[in-house]
Amino acid sequence: MVESVRTAPGRLRRMPARVRTIVSFTLILMVLAVLWESYKWLGQTTGGVWPGTDIGLPVRTNNRAMPHLWDIVAALFRPARRGGDEVLLITLLRAGLFTLRSAFTGFVFGSAFGFFLAIWFTRSSLAERGLMPYVVASQTVPLIAIAPMVVIWGGQAGLPTWLSVAVISSYLSFFPVAINALRGLRSPPATATELMKSYAATPNEVLTKLQMPAALPFLFPALKIAATASVIGAIIGELPAGLSVGLGRALLSFASSFSSAPEKLFGAVFVAALLGLSFVGLVALAERRLIPATRRVSHDPEIAALAAGGTG
Amino acid sequence: MTTNRLRRAFPAIVVFAGGILFWETIVRVFDIKGFLLPAPSAIISAFPAEWAELRPAAVGTFTSALAGLTLGTTLAIVAAVGAVRWPMAREGAMPLAITANSTPIIVLAPVANAWFGLLSPWSTIVVIAVLVFFPVMINLVRGLMSTDAAELELMASYAATRRTTLWKLQLPGALPYMFSALKVAAALSLIGAIVKEYFGGSQSRLGQYITLKAGNFQFEEVWTAIVLAALFGIGLYVLITLVEKKFMSWHVSVRAAQI
Amino acid sequence: MTEAAMTLGNVSMVFDADGGSVHALEGVSLDIRDGELLSLIGPSGCGKSTLLRLLGDLLVATSGSVTVRGKSAEQARLDRDYGMVFQAATLLEWRRVAANVELPLEIMGVEPAERKRRAAEMLDLVGLGQFAEHYPWQLSGGMQQRVSIARALVFHPSILLMDEPFGALDEMTRERMQMELLGIQEKTGTTIVFVTHSIPEAAFLSDRVAVMSRRPGRITEVIDIDLAQPRVFDTREDPDFFAAVTQVRESLRSIEEAT
Numbered sequence: 001m002v003e004s005v006r007t008a009p010g011r012l013r014r015m016p017a018r019v020r021t022i023v024s025f026t027l028i029l030m031v032l033a034v035l036w037e038s039y040k041w042l043g044q045t046t047g048g049v050w051p052g053t054d055i056g057l058p059v060r061t062n063n064r065a066m067p068h069l070w071d072i073v074a075a076l077f078r079p080a081r082r083g084g085d086e087v088l089l090i091t092l093l094r095a096g097l098f099t100l101r102s103a104f105t106g107f108v109f110g111s112a113f114g115f116f117l118a119i120w121f122t123r124s125s126l127a128e129r130g131l132m133p134y135v136v137a138s139q140t141v142p143l144i145a146i147a148p149m150v151v152i153w154g155g156q157a158g159l160p161t162w163l164s165v166a167v168i169s170s171y172l173s174f175f176p177v178a179i180n181a182l183r184g185l186r187s188p189p190a191t192a193t194e195l196m197k198s199y200a201a202t203p204n205e206v207l208t209k210l211q212m213p214a215a216l217p218f219l220f221p222a223l224k225i226a227a228t229a230s231v232i233g234a235i236i237g238e239l240p241a242g243l244s245v246g247l248g249r250a251l252l253s254f255a256s257s258f259s260s261a262p263e264k265l266f267g268a269v270f271v272a273a274l275l276g277l278s279f280v281g282l283v284a285l286a287e288r289r290l291i292p293a294t295r296r297v298s299h300d301p302e303i304a305a306l307a308a309g310g311t312g
Numbered sequence: 313m314t315t316n317r318l319r320r321a322f323p324a325i326v327v328f329a330g331g332i333l334f335w336e337t338i339v340r341v342f343d344i345k346g347f348l349l350p351a352p353s354a355i356i357s358a359f360p361a362e363w364a365e366l367r368p369a370a371v372g373t374f375t376s377a378l379a380g381l382t383l384g385t386t387l388a389i390v391a392a393v394g395a396v397r398w399p400m401a402r403e404g405a406m407p408l409a410i411t412a413n414s415t416p417i418i419v420l421a422p423v424a425n426a427w428f429g430l431l432s433p434w435s436t437i438v439v440i441a442v443l444v445f446f447p448v449m450i451n452l453v454r455g456l457m458s459t460d461a462a463e464l465e466l467m468a469s470y471a472a473t474r475r476t477t478l479w480k481l482q483l484p485g486a487l488p489y490m491f492s493a494l495k496v497a498a499a500l501s502l503i504g505a506i507v508k509e510y511f512g513g514s515q516s517r518l519g520q521y522i523t524l525k526a527g528n529f530q531f532e533e534v535w536t537a538i539v540l541a542a543l544f545g546i547g548l549y550v551l552i553t554l555v556e557k558k559f560m561s562w563h564v565s566v567r568a569a570q571i
Numbered sequence: 572m573t574e575a576a577m578t579l580g581n582v583s584m585v586f587d588a589d590g591g592s593v594h595a596l597e598g599v600s601l602d603i604r605d606g607e608l609l610s611l612i613g614p615s616g617c618g619k620s621t622l623l624r625l626l627g628d629l630l631v632a633t634s635g636s637v638t639v640r641g642k643s644a645e646q647a648r649l650d651r652d653y654g655m656v657f658q659a660a661t662l663l664e665w666r667r668v669a670a671n672v673e674l675p676l677e678i679m680g681v682e683p684a685e686r687k688r689r690a691a692e693m694l695d696l697v698g699l700g701q702f703a704e705h706y707p708w709q710l711s712g713g714m715q716q717r718v719s720i721a722r723a724l725v726f727h728p729s730i731l732l733m734d735e736p737f738g739a740l741d742e743m744t745r746e747r748m749q750m751e752l753l754g755i756q757e758k759t760g761t762t763i764v765f766v767t768h769s770i771p772e773a774a775f776l777s778d779r780v781a782v783m784s785r786r787p788g789r790i791t792e793v794i795d796i797d798l799a800q801p802r803v804f805d806t807r808e809d810p811d812f813f814a815a816v817t818q819v820r821e822s823l824r825s826i827e828e829a830t
Binding site: 059126142224255272280 | 320321322323324326327328347348349403404405407408411413414415416418419420422423425426427428434498499502503506507510511512518519522523526531534537538541542544545546548549
Binding site: 195197198209 | 624627628629648649651653654655657659661663665674675677678679726
């Protein structure tokens with residue numbers, strides 16, 4: 001027994017990296033599930049206090065606050081509405097797709113805008129000094145406060161609500177792309193720029209042949225962050241938009257019906273997480289196809305910059 | 313030095329002044345309705361009347377944001393140091409953290425209301441702490457792992473203990489990662505607080521204030537809250553940048569900024 | 572052989588820096604003869620690299636003139652008269668070796684078939700014909716630098732500007748590269764300006780060595796190197812070579828004593 005426990009990590013280590021990630025990941029998810037259920041069991045048996053004390057547990061463990069995991073899964077496959085024949089999972093996925101449309105549109109426009117800003121900043125230091133502080137400050141503005149106004153503006157301009165939500169979503173996604181693209185476009189060493197100058201290359205040639213290819217590895221980590229950000233932005237945008245569909249709507253209505261059907265809210269949370277993950281997964285897949293392993297930089301924009309700074 | 317800095321900041325100042333002026337002008341010239349876009353002057357003049365309601369709401373929201381930020385960052389530091397100390401934990405925890413960070417964590421807001429109680433301050437603080445935890449932890453682990461082999465060998469040659477290596481080598485090396493994560497986390501904490509408050513809770517909070525005023529189409533009042541929240545966010549960002557400059561005067565990013 | 576390829580007329584260079592200005596070069600006058608290899612040598616920070624960049628129109632002199640066969644340096648750059656090689660090979664990591672060599676031709680609008688042919692020819696010249704389809708990271712430092720030389724020569728520039736091109740290579744590779752460079756120059760007749768801080772390298776390669784003083788950089792002496800042509804591996808053991816090395820060293824030392 002002891003022997004097998006000792007070799008387990010060794011065996012784990014000998015697996016190919018991707019298999020190892022999946023295995024350790026599954027293990028962790030299982031551990032989390034066990035923790036959830038045993039915490040719930042502990043609370044139920046002690047009446048909501050730490051054993052042997054009268055200190056209360058931080059989270060209530062009744063079936064309302066913490067439904068059994070199997071109850072949540074079962075709820076996903078029961079009709080969403082009494083008497084309806086569409087199961088909750090389908091309803092939620094439909095809502096998710098609606099949100100994804102806004103998120104994806106916001107992602108595309110936001111990233112394009114961020115990239116455009118970055119190119120502009122590399123060409124004009126005046127533009128950078130004038131606008132960069134506001135690019136940073138833009139992210140401190142509470143999105144949910146401007147969301148209703150954006151929806152009203154969109155309505156006045158004749159835009160469908162989902163498109164206004166996309167605009168709100170792009171407000172979050174443009175930022176990481178702008179910051180990282182700027183770093184990426186600036187990543188070639190000074191000598192590479194001098195080389196291009198010695199060939200009498202035009203600014204557009206410098207951009208397409210030197211700066212953009214150099215920026216690609218920086219761009220993908222930013223796009224992954226932008227993907228999550230655009231989903232967050234779309235959900236936040238939907239909250240005050242008064243839509244009758246979408247994940248934001250589902251979260252709001254299931255939050256208000258929480259006391260009668262808590263599993264539905266957890267189901268919506270689950271689908272929202274799934275949405276974010278699959279979007280990021282798609283971007284990661286694109287990265288894997290487009291960028292050779294030797295050029296990939298790590299996930300985070302700041303780290304990407306620091307890592308590249310070291311190799312320049 | 314100061315004149316130089318002023319000269320560098322000049323375009324930003326011009327953009328600010330020009331932007332406000334442009335905003336005011338188009339609202340007046342095109343006679344844009346207040347519910348579409350209130351003029352800056354209208355927003356400013358809304359402050360005095362709203363202050364009595366706005367001040368406690370802002371204090372409540374900012375306190376939650378700071379408390380959540382502090383809790384989340386502290387937990388993230390502990391988790392990151394643990395993850396670096398025990399490689400097995402790291403191999404499992406990092407993919408999980410990266411995955412969690414790819415999900416819209418903010419959707420936990422209504423769940424937290426159910427768990428900790430609608431009126432409990434913890435329901436807001438915990439959501440913000442979770443929100444902040446993942447980016448800070450991920451960045452910090454990467455920062456702590458960024459020390460190169462030669463530096464570790466140097467410490468080993470001094471027969472340094474694990475703790476000394478952590479304090480003298482790994483933590484200082486991780487500071488740049490830490491500060492950049494903190495800047496992201498500061499913005500997250502504020503957004504998180506206001507979105508969480510949108511899902512309900514104490515009435516005297518910015519999230520509730522915004523919901524209420526937006527529902528009544530009182531957008532001048534909504535804008536006072538936006539301005540206040542943005543000022544707080546910028547203040548937090550500037551504060552972190554100042555601390556960063558103080559602690560990392562040796563680092564390229566700070567040196568480059570000073571030229 | 573005695574016609575001037577480039578002329579520097581009383582060139583001075585002042586950089587603006589935080590809290591004052593840096594006088595990098597002062598009153599530099601020099602004729603560079605057609606087809607010669609001229610080395611620039613001097614203490615670090617003396618402005619050798621600045622001078623090279625002025626010749627290549629990567630920087631513009633504060634005062635004085637740089638002419639290339641009667642043209643301005645800028646016109647010469649626009650006419651693609653310059654090939655450049657730096658200490659770092661500066662290959663684009665996303666392009667294969669052949670594509671790196673083709674880069675300047677691509678920018679100059681040469682047909683794809685012709686580009687391919689000329690890149691292959693150049694790679695053969697530097698002995699890397701079989702590595703055309705490799706990526707830069709698959710090559711050693713010396714091989715990368717040879718690719719960089721092939722790239723500099725592929726469009727047949729009349730002048731090759733080299734900034735410590737072999738500075739990062741080990742001694743063995745360095746000596747081999749020096750031989751190769753001379754071989755290439757013999758075949759192409761290119762005028763070469765070569766920045767170095769190695770006395771033996773300057774003595775071995777050059778027709779003339781321009782010795783520079785500390786900042787503000789001036790040319791204190793131009794030494795003719797009278798070594799038999801072509802230079803071969805055994806030249807380094809020739810008493811004349813030692814004499815040349817000594818002459819350059821003495822000249823450099825007299826600067827040290829003067830300051």
